Amino acid sequence: MGEELALTLDDEHRTEEEKLRADSNGDIDVNADDIAAHEAAQDVQTDLLDKLEAYFAGRFVRKDLTQRIKEGANVPTYVLEFLLGQYANSSDPVIIEQGVQNVKKTLANNYVRPDEAERVKSKIREEGSYTVIDKVSVTLNSKEDRYEAEFANLGIKNVPVDEMFVKNFERLLIGGIWSIVRVQYNHDGSDPFLIQQLVPVQVPSVDMKEVYNARPHFSTDEWIDLILRTIGMEPTQFTTRVKWLLVSRLIPFVENNYNFVELGPRGTGKSHVYKELSPNSILVSGGQTTVANLFFNMARHEVGLVGMWDVVAFDEVAGIKFKDNDGVQIMKDYMASGSFARGRDEIQASAGMVFVGNINQAIDVVLRTSNLFEPFPTVMANDTAFLDRIHNYLPGWEIPKYRPSFFTNGYGLITDYFAEVMRDLRKISYGDAFDEYFTLGKDLNQRDTIAVRKTVSGMIKLLYPDGQFTKDDVAEVLTFAMEMRRRVKEQLKKIGGMEFFDVNFSYIDKATFDEHYVPVPEQGATGLIPEGEGKPGQLYTVARDADQRLSLIKLESQMTAGTGKTSWTGVASNQAAKEGMNTAFNYLRANFGSVNQAIAPSRHDYIVNLTNMNNGATPEEVSLATYVALVSISVGRPVIGGLAILGDFTIGGTIKRLSGLADRLQVARDSGAKRVLLPASATAELPTVPAELMSAFTLMFYGSVEDAAFKALGVKQ
Template sequence: MTSDNKQEEEKLRAKSDGDVAVPAEAIAQEQAAENVQTDLLDKLEAFFPGRFVRKDLTQKIKEGANVPTYVLEFLLGQYANSSDPVIIERGVENVKKTLANNYVRPDEAEKVKSRIREEGAYTVIDKITVTLNSDKDRYEAAFGNLGITGVPVDERYVQDYERLLVGGIWSIVRVQYDHTSDDHFLIDQLTPVQVPSVNMQEVYDAREKFTTDEWIDLLLRTIGMEPTQFDDRVKWLMVSRLIPFVENNYNFVELGPRGTGKSHVYKELSPNSILVSGGQTTVANLFFNMARHEVGLVGMWDVVAFDEVAGIKFKDNDGVQIMKDYMASGSFARGRDEIQASAGMVFVGNINQPVDVVMRTSNLFDPFPAVMANDTAFLDRIHNYLPGWEIPKYRPNFFTNGYGLITDYFAEVMRALRKISYGDAFDKYFTLGNQLNQRDTIAVRKTVSGMVKLLYPDGKFTKEDVAQILTFAMEMRRRVKEQLKKIGGMEFYDVNFSYIDKETYDEHFVPVPEQGSTGLIPENEGKPGQVYTVAYDADERLSLIKLESQMTAGNGKTSWTGIQSNRLAKEEMDTAFNYLKANFSQVSQNIAPAQHDYIVNATNLNNGAMATELSLATYVALVSISVGKPVIGGLAILGDFSIGGTIKKMDSLADRLQVALDSGAKAVLIPSSATSELGTVPGDLIAAFSLKFYNTIEDAVMKALGVQQ
């Protein structure tokens, strides 16, 4: 049976099964995607001749050679930068032949060394790292896969390519063998795998010919992803991973599930970035080697990325402090020198729980080592926290078989864009709201600048374009600020980011999506005996505590569960029940504590130790279950009372209100004695609640139940 007949039979079978619509829709979508790719290819051929490559070729070749993508595409750019299938096929064969003959596989190192000896000279593709041998007063190279070290290097290569000294560079190297010298292996010629120069006017002129959607799709295909598989939100998130490449001294964090490509772009897509794996590093390696008087990684690379943030560890005690100084100013002091550098700091790692669980139980910086996660000054220097949990785990169909710019060429384009800034791009149209402090403003401007460079490198954009970028930049920075508020309290209360239209004076507020999913206190009435309170737990952390109650016929027995043998918590819950037995008639004659048994379960919804300020909340819960009436919806109860029935003085009102707000409270019960603290609470925080003040315990329970007095 011919292929055409097979296809016709399959169509008829599908029709007989009543399943025609789905294949037709799929075919239509595939055809539409193919048409879009054809249009983009036409534009690439017209405006980026010789600068593009078919991206699936890289993946196919890479399977047999463990080299970075930019190395493969450097070779593909030489042999297969065309849309002509014949040229592509011939070019791919040339690349495969070059890799087969010249790329050094670690397990074949001895065979290659033998070939160099027998032939007298041979060209290899390998990662070369250079060090200074002060005893012999010369530079020496080490070959990563070939495994030879101590190879003399002409100092001109070190002067031209300083990154040979820090981290190493993939290079095409012609190695000679000298039978008479002690140094048998010699470097005859070394050519780093990188584009020598780039004409930015070519980029600016070409950008005008693409729509914004087409340009974003081109960027994604350039980094190997298929844009038709992602919605606009994910596309923007993936593009923003490139900001550290185009923006000097950009501090970026992405935490999320495994398998979402967090570290891929920093390892594979540019010879200008380095991925620090394993976590442990030194001040000398990262910043400055005092013994050799050499600048470390931050002076040699555009981007220094740390993989698996949980493992970051400095051997030096002052490592984090120096990093903080550098992240704030782009400079650091070593000895008597003040050293400037422009490398961005990128931190990527895993969050192993759903984000809503993390938001309830800790904070989004929790995967960092404690020395960083608890240092608000360090975290405040982060410009962008990308929500990695929104990017889907990679599947085979996420990788493109379309055309994109040669990675190495695009890497040099991004490097050239570091020389300009669009941080003032929105000033013509908008001003920032009053809750952005200086560090917030710097962060937002740097993110705006980076996204403008990536999306509109020619600097041509509309008011609507920059408004979209500004909103995105504010969200990325606000995510940092929201977590700082959880860690550092009211020092970082000002998180309500906004921008104001200069023409209409409309103020636009920018939310953070995940903040809306943390409302733990229901807006509507719950069950009788169910109440929420904010109190310090045994770890001295303000937490949201939920009390749930049951009442059965009995003789006045009580059971307090969930308090984990916390003696103080038990004493306060006992205080509440004893007060109820002595004073129930002041609330309702129908309450009969001696004729019922009570169970109250306490839960710390922030997953901490049990709190101890539970007397008032327990009393309200007992009255509520006794009269069969729930407390009003969205209520958080603040305050506590002594065994004698005296309302205790309450501190940290602003912080308690912030926890209540973050937990979804709409109304708050507050002791009248706390009114003196209202002056310390931001006005917008007060305005978020219906405040209910009470003078006595009975007053508190009546207002909690919504009973008019």
């Protein structure tokens, strides 16, 4: 590759160390301050640098050089490091500085900036041919029966391309690739520009024995630090936990058909690795796509992005939108099996699906009021079958917002070299790495098991690519993998109810038979229902809303002297909610004497406000909760603390049958309830409730509407 580069660039650069040393006192100035700063940083990393020189000679660069050069050239990191690998591949500060100047000169002479496109085109014409660095994409012109190229920055289109280039580099057809291209000017023909030579900017192959032989000479901590510096981060700035999270962003690069989600605050580098650090991934910005673009173009009989890239990442998940009605369904099929059907064909592909986006609220607020998949489009966020195919939900809110000190000035592997190492690792699997030592607990179903095995395989390949690891190493990776999958399952439980109740993930040590349970940190968030007493007229219920989803509903009440008028707020135009609240008031007006003669509804006006605490639609099962709220505000007594009220009744006072008890109790527990008030008839459904869930509350049963009010207020009859 180095020889091809030397042949194509319009430059007289040389990479031999002897020439660079000879030139160091020549025309190019070596910045003494840069060298001094580098040497100070190098002292801190002496051991790691010695190991890089011993085991990865010619495969590493100083990472701050990339940032220095990138400020003047808007090209991906792997393009810049490809050039740095040719010219500045050394630990000698003099050689490095000379190489940096050479790379800058190469970019100045050959990289096409959009605002200088006309100047470069003129240069091609005047000199007859010229070498450019640009992103090139190719399409088939079926009318002319030829392939034609488009240069992203140079702005020229319909440039004939020899089919040899298309056969050798198929990704030219899907999204395009950065390349070094020798462009010729044709004065005589109808096509003014022709392509003489095209070389993609990426390492063609790697010798994995180099990696396998080197890994035992690095401790696990050193190897993790090397990976982080390779992707441009300074490991000394992060905790061990954050380091693992940053490394796990790379799992889709090493594991086939890996489905990954990261949502978190802005400015944490969520999309950076998928856009900048590998020529084997593509970032779909803007969100809108088509089945033809992503999976298969029926008209051209061509496989889409999933067949041409190792990773297809969607930036800003909130904007994901298919122009085709069956887009999400096809994506679900692909995420489950790595294949999809188009026409009569069953097509296989190995690309991982990555979804990144923003969560704008504090995580404890999100957990209390909705779920962690809320930023997704509704068609995905409400589809439990789609969400269940996600193998890893990385908690992006734990990664701090990037600061300048987070970017390393140390040494790491050349990005495109590391990208090809990761690509080669896709050929092997370590999904069974823990089978010798552990078995999985009973709560993991088949999809959970697949997800955990894939994450274990991916992390083992990244941390122990030579396959040499201990039982403790595997336990650490297995715990991490279970947490990432359990986070998905916990949210599925909130969205889909009892179908996903089994979330207590664990693994069992085969030697000691000890069972280790794996929690998710954020599940310790404070509940919505306070443990202490609230104000009179304030209470909580779990009810179905207009979308037939169970939600936590908060009622707040006010009472003033008046003539029996009522005002129901928070119900919008929902007639069912209004009728339920009217039922509560009319029943109280007709039967208040059986509770307290002093209530006198006809001499007071009432306001009751409903709030769906899960940001859902207007609730519809609110008659009993409204009745208790009216009694509470009328007698000036709050309901007991930590209480969730379940149930509904008719205008005649008949308690309605309560459906989905287990799901309602799950919502109550997730909301922080410690006590639950429910109709006596619900005892028939108690066998359907898992014992662990039922033991989370003090259950209180009522037999009538009035009985519910007394028990909610803690009044003995």
